[in-house]
Amino acid sequence: MLKNSVCEGCNELIRDRYLLRVQDGLWHERCLHCASCREPLKDTCFLRNKTLYCKRDYQNLR
Structure with a gap:
């Protein structure tokens, strides 16, 4: 996981084991x-x- 990754969907810190990258943005799986x-x-x-x-x-x- 990238340190201090913020979700583009909810603007919260991503602490999940996995994160999703869409173009230049990072997302929680639940926010996609x-x-x-x-x-x-x-x-x-x-x-x-x-x-x-x-x-x-x-x-x-x-």
Whole structure:
């Protein structure tokens, strides 16, 4: 784990055994969900303006 890692989703310190990196940001696993439908992002995620989306909701942004 990286020392003093802060989650992009909740802005809290990540103390979990694992953290997830999405582009330049670090996330708790529990914070990784679609901003639109709130479904957990397990296999893939899409990022626009520092906001995470599932594939379906990302495609609807166009």
